Amino acid sequence: MAARLLLRSAFRAATTCRAAPVPALTRGVTTGGIPTDEEQATGLEKVILKATKEGKDPYSMLKPKEYAGTKADPHLVPSVTNKRIVGCVCEEDNTAVIWFWLHEGEAQRCPSCGSHYKLVPHELPH
Amino acid sequence: MAHQAHAYHMVDPSPWPLTGAISALLMTSGLATWFVYKTTTLLFLGTTLLLLTMFQWWRLIIRESTFQGHHTTPVQKGLRYGMVLFITSEVFFFIGFFWAFYHSSLAPAIELGGLWPPTGITPLDPFEVPLLNTAVPLASGVTVTWAHHSIMEGARKPALQSLTLTVLLGLYFTALQAMEYYEAPFTLADGVYGCTFFVATGFHGLHVIIGTTFSMVCLLPHTHYHFTSNHHFGFDAAAWYWHFVAVVWLFLYISIYWWGS
Numbered sequence: 001m002a003a004r005l006l007l008r009s010a011f012r013a014a015t016t017c018r019a020a021p022v023p024a025l026t027r028g029v030t031t032g033g034i035p036t037d038e039e040q041a042t043g044l045e046k047v048i049l050k051a052t053k054e055g056k057d058p059y060s061m062l063k064p065k066e067y068a069g070t071k072a073d074p075h076l077v078p079s080v081t082n083k084r085i086v087g088c089v090c091e092e093d094n095t096a097v098i099w100f101w102l103h104e105g106e107a108q109r110c111p112s113c114g115s116h117y118k119l120v121p122h123e124l125p126h
Numbered sequence: 127m128a129h130q131a132h133a134y135h136m137v138d139p140s141p142w143p144l145t146g147a148i149s150a151l152l153m154t155s156g157l158a159t160w161f162v163y164k165t166t167t168l169l170f171l172g173t174t175l176l177l178l179t180m181f182q183w184w185r186l187i188i189r190e191s192t193f194q195g196h197h198t199t200p201v202q203k204g205l206r207y208g209m210v211l212f213i214t215s216e217v218f219f220f221i222g223f224f225w226a227f228y229h230s231s232l233a234p235a236i237e238l239g240g241l242w243p244p245t246g247i248t249p250l251d252p253f254e255v256p257l258l259n260t261a262v263p264l265a266s267g268v269t270v271t272w273a274h275h276s277i278m279e280g281a282r283k284p285a286l287q288s289l290t291l292t293v294l295l296g297l298y299f300t301a302l303q304a305m306e307y308y309e310a311p312f313t314l315a316d317g318v319y320g321c322t323f324f325v326a327t328g329f330h331g332l333h334v335i336i337g338t339t340f341s342m343v344c345l346l347p348h349t350h351y352h353f354t355s356n357h358h359f360g361f362d363a364a365a366w367y368w369h370f371v372a373v374v375w376l377f378l379y380i381s382i383y384w385w386g387s
Binding site: 032033035036041042043044045046047060061080124126 | 130131192195198279281355356357
């Protein structure tokens with residue numbers, strides 16, 4: 001009710017004077033005056049919003065996928081260059097992490113437990 | 127956009143944390159020199175620097191978030207954690223003052239007459255202005271929730287009205303408390319009663335002023351369409367802070383004004 005009263009007086013004010021009409025009320029008017037993220041997000045926020053809608057995760061915000069680690073189903077490790085450090089926790093709750101460089105090309109195996117890891121190229125939006 | 131492979135915000139260097147720290151130093155030492163030497167130079171300088179810092183720093187945050195899009199979901203999550211932790215620290219700050227109050231009032235010392243309120247103190251009637259001062263924060267809690275829902279539903283006009291109402295109620299509370307302070311029959315110097323009363327309610331009043339300022343600073347971006355129906359963390363933070371301030375008042379009212387009278 002209060003909104004209607006204010007709207008009425010605002011309408012009167014808007015229609016009386018006005019050399020230049022107020023353009024403000026036309027923006028985001030689809031939802032009642034407040035824009036949505038779709039309409040207004042910019043920069044990195046917008047890039048991520050678009051990518052998430054397409055089902056992509058260029059900035060690695062989601063948990064990595066689970067793989068068996070076998071020769072047929074190696075862990076796929078995304079990388080923006082041609083190598084990446086891998087830390088293998090061979091068994092759950094192990095405190096000694098096995099670190100090694102994973103290079104592009106054939107899958108490598110963890111020197112301790114033998115799980116297979118393969119580097120895959122990762123696209124970054126620029 | 128990013129030459130980074132993550133969704134976080136690595137901020138650029140800026141002078142405002144330094145100016146903020148300097149203003150804190152100037153204000154605290156200025157307060158002390160004002161008490162002792164009656165000069166207000168340092169305090170005035172510190173306050174000016176504080177206002178400058180607030181204006182510049184918050185403008186910078188608005189630029190980074192609304193205009194440059196740095197506040198992605200993980201960044202927002204971090205900001206939420208930050209605000210929650212800050213409010214929690216403030217809760218503990220007030221717990222200290224409530225502790226002091228209950229320590230002195232549950233077992234009143236013989237020097238006070240062995241009773242609470244101490245002999246000679248006429249406490250404020252809790253059912254007069256303090257009761258109005260309880261209705262005001264409760265009402266402003268309603269208006270700020272109304273504003274939040276309006277923003278989420280994309281309704282601009284109701285959001286504007288309810289946020290303005292919230293600010294007005296906050297200012298009304300401050301005005302009423304100021305009048306109460308002026309008219310009170312006891313002062314800060316009136317023993318432990320005066321001390322606990324004015325320190326606890328005084329810090330609360332300061333927080334009301336901070337909360338009102340925060341809400342006013344939210345009004346400005348809102349009128350310029352900065353908030354979206356999904357992403358309006360500045361407003362969320364202001365609303366949380368405001369609810370915290372209202373809840374502290376409720377505890378204050380029940381403990382100091384009502385039980386303590």
